[in-house]
Amino acid sequence: MTSTSGLIGNFGQANYMAAKMGIVGLSRGIALDMQRFNVRSMRFAPFAWGPHDRLDPDRDRRREGARRALAAD
Numbered sequence: 001m002t003s004t005s006g007l008i009g010n011f012g013q014a015n016y017m018a019a020k021m022g023i024v025g026l027s028r029g030i031a032l033d034m035q036r037f038n039v040r041s042m043r044f045a046p047f048a049w050g051p052h053d054r055l056d057p058d059r060d061r062r063r064e065g066a067r068r069a070l071a072a073d
Contacts, residue, residue: 002045007066008059045070 005013006020023043030041 002043004045004063004066007045007070008062 002023003016003020006017006024009017027041027043030039034041
């Protein structure tokens with residue numbers, strides 16, 4: 001399980017974002033390396049809206065960009 005903080009970014013969470021994107025990279029690597037054995041790897045990035053979202057006016061734009069990037073992946 002990863003996080004939208006890793007996919008989109010958030011203020012003051014560089015270490016957390018890097019760890020969560022590491023999960024995404026590991027999942028993709030497993031899928032690529034093991035596809036010949038018919039092994040798949042899934043990742044989930046749940047999120048919830050909260051009062052902290054009002055602090056970042058560009059967050060909606062970045063979330064939409066992340067959704068498009070994941071859909072293209």
